[in-house]
Amino acid sequence: MVSEPEFQQAVKELELCLRKSKLFSIHPELERALPVIKIPERIIQFRVTWEDDKGNMQVNNGFRVQFNSTLGPYKGGLRFHPTVNLSVLKFLGYEQTFKNALTGISMGGGKGGADFDPKGKSDAEIRDFCHAFMRELSRHIGANRDVPAGDIGVGGREIGFLFGAYKEYRNVWDGALTGKGLDWGGSYIRTEATGYGLIYYVDHMIHYVSPLPPPYSALKAIELGAKVLTLSDSKGLLVAKDDAKGFTPQDIHTIADIKLARKSLADGLKSSSSLATNFDYIPGERPWKHVPNNRIDIALPCATQNELDEDDAQVLLEAGCQFVAEGSNMGCTIEAIEVFENSRTRGPHRCWYAPGKASNCGGVAVSGLEMAQNAQRTQWTPEQVDTELAKIMENCFKNCVKTAQQYAEEYDQDGNVIAYSQKGGCATLTGTGSQHRWIFESISRHA
Known part of the structure; x- marks a missing residue:
């Protein structure tokens, strides 16, 4: 069996929890679903070829794991990161299936992405990659079939490029992606x-x-x-020098802008005098022991x-x-x-x-x-969304x-x-x- 550590861990956690509970003693007929639920309904893997700013041809692996559609169209994000592989995406799609069910909204579970790293790429390179990625993905998604969203490495810019490519290839406007800009759904x-x-x-x-x-x-x-x-990212963490004060809303907005620009907290500390004054940066550490x-x-x-x-x-x-x-x-x-x-x-x-x-x-x-707002061709107020x-x-x-x-x-x-x-x-x-x-x-x- 191919080693898929992340996915195998997710399956193990589920089965440990279920066997601790009384579920199978009360409903023994449900136990036979375990070997079925952990197999995705469909895995789509494809080549993504694109051109960088120097005119060189580049190639990446693209994926979409359509895990379970029992409750509705597949729903789950797209991740662009060098660590993306089938183990990670299967684990995420597996988790997504159960998470989506807990919302009470009619959504199945899925996940997708590519081993593409947006960091250090120009807008033109990211746009070219997104169009190449959607050239294949557009065949497999739609408002009533599979609705991707953003995830790590896929923010508003990437969703915009992806949705524009989807409209171009399918010649249709529908709620096939979420996380779109406010002006277009x-x-x-x-x-x-x-x-x-x-x-x-x-x-x-x-x-x-x-x-x-x-x-x-x-x-x-x-x-x-x-x-x-404390707040952390993949490279280190910020710790408040004055634990009676902590982070302010302005600090959070500053950090959000830093991350939106795809910079690290360390970069942010250099560019913000307020952060440098009020917080210590500890490289390579997670917050739990600090x-x-x-x-x-x-x-x-x-x-x-x-x-x-x-x-x-x-x-x-x-x-x-x-x-x-x-x-x-x-x-x-x-x-x-x-x-x-x-x-x-x-x-x-x-x-x-x-x-x-x-x-x-x-x-x-x-x-x-x-998705509901797109189906209604309307947009709710922030207060309505927050209340729901x-x-x-x-x-x-x-x-x-x-x-x-x-x-x-x-x-x-x-x-x-x-x-x-x-x-x-x-x-x-x-x-x-x-x-x-x-x-x-x-x-x-x-x-």
Whole structure:
């Protein structure tokens, strides 16, 4: 068997969670769906040839993994990054299937992209690549078939190039991509949606566990009263020199502009006197072991898979962390999740954990709302979109709680409220309140 570590990890996490729960004892007929659900319905792989500014021919690998369409058209982002391969895209499409179901919107799961690196490329080179990529992809997508969006390396500029190429090749305007510009079918707060939805979810976690006021993903967290102490990217992190102050909204906007220009936090520190004055930069490090004054309430891994490992989890527990919610896909390793699960009985205090399938579904939820707006040929106000997003995240949380109580209660040995990690995990994968049982039942009938 070809080694696909990311995908195999995602499958293992799902099966571990399901077998811990009572799902198969209550519904044994659903177990036979397991070997079916992990096989994509279709994998499309193609060559992308394009020309750089020097007139040299370049070639990359393009992919689209159409994983599951049980609940609706395939839905999931496109990633342009040198690390893109089938293992990564299968893992992301697999996660996306369950995440999309939790939104309550009729969307299946998929993922795609290319091993193309937009960094250091000119606008002309990126436009030429996007047109070459869409030349093949346009045959396989559409508003009622497969609706890609952005992901790492695919922002508003790339979506614009891709959508323009789609219209050219298909001679049709429809909601075949989301994350479009506001002037041509995009939705308000789509860029912010994953972060906003994550904070809404954490808010419900906090209020469910205790009546503590909600200390909270960066801008929305600050808006709701949190102090954000660290921010990181793939090359290093910024730590507030004054932990009584933390990041301000202006700091966040400055960093957003830096990242939009495809620069690192280190580059930003050189160009912004405010950041240089108020923050220390630590290269090559992740934030979990650099907590100011060794005190933190909430940790939100929001970058990529496996960014928080077992050692990081232990450090967070020792720093007093009470809530960990994934803003990325599979942000925590299996071993880190076990640390959070075991903290109920073995740790200095309980740390509640929310898996990304539930806690970061806000981004695709607003993509679903963009699809609805496109179908209606209208555009909602930012307030309308934000209100709908908040409702979706609330329903997602409530469905997770309801499902865990039904299927995972036997693992609460002390009779206390079941560990949220098991709640979130089992609900994300099996929820009756959500739509995952429907997925399993539908597939089981054909298994």
